[in-house]
Amino acid sequence: MYTPRRSTAALLTVGLLTSLPALAEExxxxxxxxxxxxxxxxxxxLMSVTLYSESQNADPGKLAAEMTRTMNKALEQARAVKDIKISQGSRNSYPIYDVKGQKITGWRERAELRLESTDFPALSKLTGELLQDLKMAGMDFAIxxxxxxxxxxxxxxxxxxxxxxxxxxxxxxxxxxxxxxxxxxxxxxxxxxxYARGPVMMMKASMDAEVAPSPQVEAGTxxxxxxxxxxxxxxxx
CATH class of the missing domain: 3.30.110 (Translation Initiation Factor IF3)
Structure with missing residues (x-):
């Protein structure tokens, strides 16, 4: 029984040595x-324009009606132009107090209209027309x-x-x-x-001119x- 055990051990040693080169070649x-x-x-x-109307009145009901008429008129003008995306922005009203800050003397309301288009000439022309009744909050350009x-x-x-x-x-x-x-x-x-441009720098003509000014367009890249x-x-x- 002793001799077979030595033979088995020798075979295991040879097998281990044989496998080492294969591992080294990985x-x-x-x-x-x-x-x-x-x-x-x-x-x-892509050109985006934000316009707004702001007014005040002692009667909040009359103020709301006046603001609604102004914004409805602007919406009708904008809807008549093709390829213009229209959305209404925020509309807020808040009280105006006397010098002591105790009594309400009137109300102020502000409403926004946002226009967006890839047709720069059409949107620029529409903006100039709407500036007769509205004010410009900003003009942006994007991709x-x-x-x-x-x-x-x-x-x-x-x-x-x-x-x-x-x-x-x-x-x-x-x-x-x-x-x-x-x-x-x-x-x-x-x-x-x-890319935003301020409204004052973009006017081709004075607001006092007979023809409504159109904002200049310099979109950039x-x-x-x-x-x-x-x-x-x-x-x-």
């Missing part, structure tokens, strides 16, 4: 996190959602190619012989704030970006 990898970004300037093609999506889709392929270029550079810097992508995330870098974030494994020799 490829070795190093993980690397990378980020690539591509961007381009895109014209702001329309459909334009932004098209721009991001066009940048997606560029972002992937930029990531692959960085992955190759990282592989060469580490002395690797190849790499594989473990994960890759593609995202836009966020939405820039609308915004940068649209696409990021590629991911991790690769670099195969070492």
């Amino acid at each position: 490829p070795r990898y190093n993980q690397v996190s990378l980020r690539a970004e591509v961007s381009k300037e895109v014209a702001r093609d 329309a959602p459909a334009t932004r999506k098209a721009s991001e889709d066009a940048l997606l392929k560029d972002a992937v190619n930029a990531f692959k270029s960085r992955a190759q550079l990282a592989t060469e810097a580490l002395g690797g012989k190849g790499y594989k992508v473990l994960n890759l995330n593609l995202n836009s870098s966020g939405y820039p704030q609308p 915004s940068q649209v970006s696409m990021n590629a974030d991911g991790t690769i494994e670099v195969q070492m020799p």
Whole structure:
């Protein structure tokens, strides 16, 4: 019985030694996190205008009726123009007190009208007409959602190619012989704030002119970006 045990032990030792070269030949990898970004300037093609009416009266009922007539007139004018998105903003009324702050002497009301369009000439002309009865709270320019999506889709392929270029550079810097992508995330870098222009600087003519002035349009551009974030494994020799 002693001799077979020695033979079994010898066989196990030989088997273990035989498996060691196979383990040593397994490829070795190093993980690397990378980020690539591509961007381009895109014209702001969406114009938004906020107009408002503000008035006061000792009789709150008369004040509300007056404000309603003014805003209804503006709405009718705006609805007559094609491709204009119309929405009513906030409408608030609040009391006016005497110098002692104890007695209500009147009421003040404010109502807003918001207009939006990609047709700049039409919205600019309409704004000039509405300024006969309303005041301008602000004018903004942004990239329309459909334009932004098209721009991001066009940048997606560029972002992937930029990531692959960085992955190759990282592989060469580490002395690797190849790499594989473990994960890759593609995202836009966020939405820039609308570009606002103050109403005073945009008037082509004085408010005292016989013809209603039209706001000048200088929309400018915004940068649209696409990021590629991911991790690769670099195969070492």
